[in-house]
Amino acid sequence: MASIINGKNKRVGVIGAGPAGLTAAYELAKAGIAVEVFEASKYVGGLAKTISLWNQRVDTGPHRFFSDDTRVNKLWLEVVGKDYKIIDRLTRIFYKNKFYFYPLKPFNALFNLGIWESFICLISYFKEKIKPTKLDGSFETWVVNRFGRRLFEIFFKTYSEKLWGISCKDLDEDFAAQRIKKLSLLEAIKNAIFQKTDITHKTLADQFAYPIQGTGMVYERMADFINSHGGKVHLEKPVNRVVTKNKKVTGIELVGGEIKDYDHIISSMPITLLVNRLDEVPNEVKTVSESLKFRNTILVYLNIESQNLFPDNWLYVHSSDLKLGRITNFRNWVPELYGEEKSTIVALEYWCNDDEPLWSEKDNVLIDLGKKELAQAGLLKNSKVLDGYVYRISRCYPVYNRGYKGKLNLVESFLDSISGLTVIGRYGAFKYNNQDHSILMGLLAAENIIKSTRHDLWKINTDYETYQEASVITKTGLQKK
Ligand SMILES: Cc1cc2nc3c(=O)[nH]c(=O)nc-3n(C[C@H](O)[C@H](O)[C@H](O)COP(=O)(O)OP(=O)(O)OC[C@H]3O[C@@H](n4cnc5c(N)ncnc54)[C@H](O)[C@@H]3O)c2cc1C
Known part of the structure; x- marks a missing residue:
């Protein structure tokens, strides 16, 4: 500079x-x-x-701190001191009413997909190994080339298109290069079979440090x-x-x-x-x-009368019949966030552009949408929603x-x-x-x-x-x- x-x-x-x-x-x-x-x-x-809401502390969506750069880690520790806990990460993908571990665990994926669908995924994967899709700079060809078309369609396409609001064909491969890096199906299978504990890849990290407040x-x-x-x-x-x-x-x-x-x-x-x-x-x-375009986020926070809605820190929602893209459950981070409170705060993320009707929708309509979708996904389990709060973030994601x-x-x-x-x-x-x-x-x-x-x-x-x-x-x- x-x-x-x-x-x-x-x-x-x-x-x-x-x-x-x-x-x-x-x-x-x-x-x-x-x-x-x-x-x-x-x-x-x-x-x-982090903001205070209903007597609890909540972030703007899930915030896992992770770095392997010593300068960044040193600074973080200098500021945080001993006031952090190590969290065992549990994050899953919700797709067609089933939960898939993320990072993917092959046996769980195999079980959920069923033998036939898994077989098609493997054929599609090996097809790529024999005759790889030509890379054209797009996210789509990058992922298809690496994982096969079928896995791309199940685990990447719907979520990415919800998030970015454009076709994966128009999304730059930089997004994949930054976020998926060297993860390969074979690496994931090897990790599952040999129970590899050495974390060699960022997206496989399964623990992270989190400040108690x-x-x-x-x-x-x-x-x-x-x-x-x-x-x-x-x-x-x-x-x-x-x-x-x-x-x-x-x-x-x-x-x-x-x-x-x-x-x-x-x-x-x-x-x-x-x-x-x-x-x-x-x-x-x-x-x-x-x-240069940005994508907005709407966070719909719901305060729910329950203490065990689901065990994940957050869930990625791939199902295309739901508008929401991710759900954070703040009760599953550190107890200091909720203190004596008996309810659970979740944050539902919706992504949109300035000119989409959702962006200018009224708060009560968004809260109702959140309640409806949480129930539709089977995650509300008849629990009572006590209150809702909407937080809009303009220019949240730079669109590649x-x-x-x-x-x-x-x-x-x-x-x-x-x-x-x-x-x-x-x-x-x-x-x-x-x-x-x-x-x-x-x-x-x-x-x-x-x-x-x-x-x-x-x-x-x-x-x-x-x-x-x-x-x-x-x-x-x-x-x-
Ligand atoms: C839903 C969600 C989930 C995320 N999850 C993670 C995660 O798990 N792990 C992780 O590490 N990161 C995560 N992030 C990303 C992380 O929040 C950002 O990388 C980080 O906050 C970026 O910091 P920044 O200072 O670059 O920008 P910002 O955080 O955007 O800060 C910019 C600041 O500038 C201020 N500002 C803007 N314009 C003006 C102006 N004209 N005058 C004065 N002030 C101005 C803004 O109000 C803002 O406070 C997540 C982000 C979101 C939205």
């Missing part, structure tokens, strides 16, 4: 108090830089916040640290635009018009809005940036349409040409980040300012493989791999 400014005297402003922005500010505050963070909402934590605890603590070490986290202060002069950052303009002067801005606000509101943006960059990368590269080059500007984060940098990726972006953005390093932050969560020191967080702390 462009323009590294060195030294403690520099004035640094950060846009957004999500994991990326707060990590950057936390590191800058540690280095003695008086950083200021501007957050649009009244909470810190961004998509990874919810995911957002990490970011609440970071904000407290910043506020008590010379910095300031301003809530409910949305930034309208980054102000530049002769392609150099001079500050930010808050919504309402107030201008704040800075030498360096770290932005995690949506990249499309950032570009759109900058001065001197070439038309081509503006047009391309406007064509085929060919998006070329467009993004153009936007990246333009933003790199502005001195004093660093762009990070999930919608900030248009990367389908988990917390760990955003934390790493924040860490390295701060390092670029503090130590004048030149980390290329655009590469994180794409092809950033240079750091070799791997570790995992266990009950007792950090363990090197």
